[in-house]
Amino acid sequence: MTKKKRRQNPEIEDLIARPWCYYCERDFDDLKILIHHQKAKHFKCERCSRRLNTAGGLRVHMEQVHKETLEQVENALPGRESIDLEIFGTEGIPESEVAAHNQRIMAEFAQKEADRRAASGQSNGPKKPKIDISKELDPAEIKRKLEEHKKAMANGGITPVTPGGAMSPGRAQSPGGFEAHGSPQVPPHQVPYGQSPPPQFQQAPYAMPPQQNAFPQPNAYPPANFPPQQAPPNPYPAAPFQQPPFQPAPQPVPFGRGAPQPQFNGYQQPPAGYPPAPYNGPPQQQQQHQPHFQPPARQHQQSSLPQPHQIPGLPPKPNVPGLPPRPAFTNHPGGFGRGNMSGPPPQQQWNPPHQPQHFNAGPPAAAGFGPPYGMPPQGPANQYPQPGGYGQHPPQHQQPQAYPPPQEVSANATPLGQQRIGLVPEPSLAAPAPTEQPALLPLDTTLAPDAPAATPVEPPTPAVKPKREVRHAYPDTDISPEEKRAALPKYGYKGKKGRENTPMATESTS
């Protein structure tokens, strides 16, 4: 690929927004470059090197000029040689292909993320799985993964499912690194990164739990932790310990499936979605937990916040000091109130724990999205109990308490759970959708302006031209211009006998 290294970690939105060539799956910095590429690689006449704008244009050109039949688009990937699609730039690409392409980008992005983390020695398993999950998988495949997950769970839970495949390494690393890194990393990262590191750890094992734990601890440690979010140092050690137990069950599958969507939310939501995210989160919680809400919300926010950050920011942190993440954090801290963002994060957190339950429950029928969402409630219950056990902070306690009920409720009442699911998905999905659409839409709009310019060119060749009125600059079909001119008096041309006079006459009359 020819992606420029704008940053070390480009945003997924940017990657998705890049113009890409349907025929060869290459992506480009600019739509114009893409169009140039298409004209040069795919729409170029091999006979005369003329560059057409579309496959249709080329076909007509070949037929009319070379009397040959264009059968396929040159240099196209297998299965994409069709000349029936009228593709110009990124216009005209079938929806399904666009979706598949975006999935591919996201998968690639996830893989890169994973590689980078692996390279940097940090485990971000969760992110990867989330991303993978984020991809829209076939229901069948999701089911299959669920099955695998179940098996994995039965075996020991740690074995990751296919989606988790990437995860597994990360996890393995994370746990191992956890303890080891935990202490060492803490010092460097502590103050600024404090939060970030925990998230990482959490992610590896299961981000949420650690954070929650961590936070409680910070609180316990009280002073510094909360405001600066420095808590991490202390929390880390604690968190890891706590986490290990949690990790096995919740982490593997849940994230894999449920996580992906959340991640999207996380990515997209952070930027634009703060308001939406909060809404999503709170409403659900409120319905169930309203009493406890405010305090818990904050906690959630905190806990949740790290995750969103982790998702986008984590990668940077590990590699680089994590400058990018910080800003986010700083914002978040200020926004603790906003922490509502937790909406999505809670889901993520919850999901992991839930999933196991779900599997047991047998929601698999839900096919992918439904179950994960439903899962969250259960998950929280599992997780929360532990935090509660720690009983470090009142707020935390509140949260856990509050959560359990909702979860239980959801678990008990499938309808409710489904409703939640519906709610959750909507926000999560909705959030991503808007972000994606905006990104895409701009492209379209940009295309639109360009397209008109280009399209006009095409139509002439291929299409039946609208008959334009034709005027002959020299309308006489029998008399040549020279004869006409010769008839002008100033030349004194008499013509031969009477013949010239005839043209003269016609001329004068005409």
Next chain:
Amino acid sequence: MATSAPNVRELPSPPTDTISSVSFSPYSSTRLIVPSWDGNIHLYDTYGSDGTGSKLAQIFHDTPVLSACYGDRDTEIFSGGLNFTVNTLDPENNTATAIGAHDDAVSAVCYNTSTRQLITGSWDKSLHTYDPRTSSLTGEYIQPEKIFSMSTVDHTLVISMANRGISIYDLRNMSEPSQIRESSLKFQNRTVVCMPNGQGYATSSIEGRVAVEFLDPGEESQARKFVFKCHRQVEGGVDVVYPVNALAFHPVYGTFASGGGDGVVSLWDGAAKIRLRQYQKLGASIAGLSYNNEGRMLAIGTSAGFEGGQTDGECPPESVRVIIREMPEGEGKGKVQEKRQ
């Protein structure tokens, strides 16, 4: 004047009336003759001592000159015009001598180097051949229509006539046309030029079209002929179609240029069927085109008139220009054929 490009210049002392044609000498790369309706044949050195070009001579006829060509050398020029006579000119002595006459205006003269004879065509529907060395008429051949244009290469003569007639002669056997064709173009013939390689010719019509055809009557060769549209432009929502007044093959590359009533000169690659270049529109109808013998200069004659859409046929002197375009290396070179099946 408007020749801003460094490789384009305008010759001084242009004719004062419509240009009939422009023709480079086949023998020296800078000699150009321009017969004109002002009654003169203008002889230019297109490069001159200072690179700007200069007029060498101006040979006066009493009537408009419709056609002129070089003979065996730079100093042998033939002309024909509205006075029905066929003349041989001596630019050194600035003299014109009549060597024959038609019964009507002499519309086309051309010299065949293979047979060393002068061929003239007239609106009197006849074709004459002359032996310049004896200044004698060697043949007279009646044609079905008025002759508008002729071109010759090797032993072939292609005649373009009124009513879309095309006759092809083998100059070694003039008893009858070797081929009689109807133009591929649906409108009045305008001009014809033969390919330098002698395999075919291109004709144009008053209706913005050019046909490229091949001499070989075989099916395979005939399948290669084609017609394309050119020299049209949209003016106020109306597609205005201009006559294609001039054609000229590149002596080296075998591509050709076309000049239309719209004032545009385009370069075409007939083999690849693509347009290579289109030069900036000039102020008046293109009256003549000619490559020099090296293909490094393209002479363009412009003049207003019926061809440009004027209904009164007026030709203001300022519209009459002789422009020399220096061809950069490779310009006008056809595309290399890829993957010929």
